[in-house]
Amino acid sequence: MLVVEHVVTLGGAYGQNRVTFIVLVAYATIVYALLSRRLVAELDDRVRDDYEAAENAIDLGPDGSLEWPVQPVDADDQPSRDHWVEVRTLDGTLVHEELPNLPGKHSLPTFSANELGARAVDLAPDLHVRVYSAKRQIGSHAVVISAARSDQSVRQELADLWIVLGLGLPIAVGLASLGGYLIARRALSPLSSMASRARDITAERLHERLSIARADDELGQLATVFNETFERLEKSFEQLKRFTSDASHELRTPLAALRAVGEVGLSDGASPEKLRETVSSMLEEADRLTRLVDALLHLARADTGRIALKKAPIDLYDVAEDAAAQLGVLADERSQSLKIQGTKGTSLDADRVLMKQAVLNLLDNAIAYGPPSSEIVLAVETTEGWSEISVSDHGPGIPVEQQARIFERFYRVDDSRARDQGGFGLGLAIAKWSVEAHGGTLTLESAPGDGSTFRIRLPRAA
16 A cells, blocks of 8 residues: 555656646746846847937038047946947948957948848857947938947846756756655545555445545545445445345245145155146246246346337327236236226327336236225326326235335235235336336335325326
8 A cells, every 4th residue: 555655646746746847947938038038128228328329429520521529439438348339331331430349359240221220240259249220311421320239248147047047947846846745645645545444345344434534625525425335335235135135035935835845746646636736736836936037037137228128109098908907807806896097198108018017017016915895996197298107006005114115126015915925026126117217207105004006107208
């Protein structure tokens, strides 16, 4: 777990380091670009000031020629080391220059009329200047005045800034990495504990849950989801265990009966009458076993989604009539009457076989639990957008505390009575699945001593 935690922490810190490095590099680039632009703009402003000072200093003599003051253009008494001025005619002829201390005896370049303005000029590999040139008409003289300053100070400031950024960037990344690692480790510590706890919850310990320190934060919500998942798994495991146990018990009963009947038949001799009774009893138990296996297979296919609905327009009233006709003999044996209410025309798209099976299971349940000589009502109704069919009996009803479990597999309200009548406790479960597969609902309305009504409600839309 410690290895996993460190791997996750280092992986998160590595990703954070990359992001931090990219952000810092972008920040340094922007700072460098903005400062460079500001310094160059300030230098250009000083060069323009030099140009204006030179322009104001030029004047016409008495004979109409150009004259310059004896004092240099710079306001200081001494000539500036990095401040130079040249005046040329439009054809490039030098008229006047003030190039004090210009290294290497260089002169400013000549610009044509379309090359005037501010620009950077390399006078030598180690001499870089900013020049501003503009055309000026003084009397009858058309000249180009150029002012220049060295950009060495600008380059030096930018070089110093680059050194500072170059040295500070690794330090900033290192500090950010350390901080990110510590923060990530602290943040992931509860997650690591949660993973360790979840790993300890096995199939035998599904009743245990993850501890939740703060349910309102992200980790608390994650722990809540895990706990809800464990709860569903626990219920599923309990249902699976109960289903397996009940299925084994139900299968054991007919098998034991088959064995017992066979042994009795062998011990009673081989008279044709006794053998006929033995075979008849064994066939009854085999039929019971077949019906149980069929029901289990049906539920198994339903759980895996292997039963495809074959929808077609059907009339629920016709389904009710078919179910009543099929189980009418069983109701007659108990002197019960089957009554169908409603009218035809309740059409909807559904799988007729599955819907008939659901109604048959409900009707068989009503016949089994309804008292002799009672009436069982199948009612078909239509509401806006919905179709309903209900099965009502006058049996003993279902206690309120048992109604929530009535649709569970193998659950019986009266276990001994249901076994005597051949029930498995699967009919209502199959009926509920059939209805819900169509997007409908199967509900129970019952009160002890007042009978029960099972109501199927289905959407009429395709």
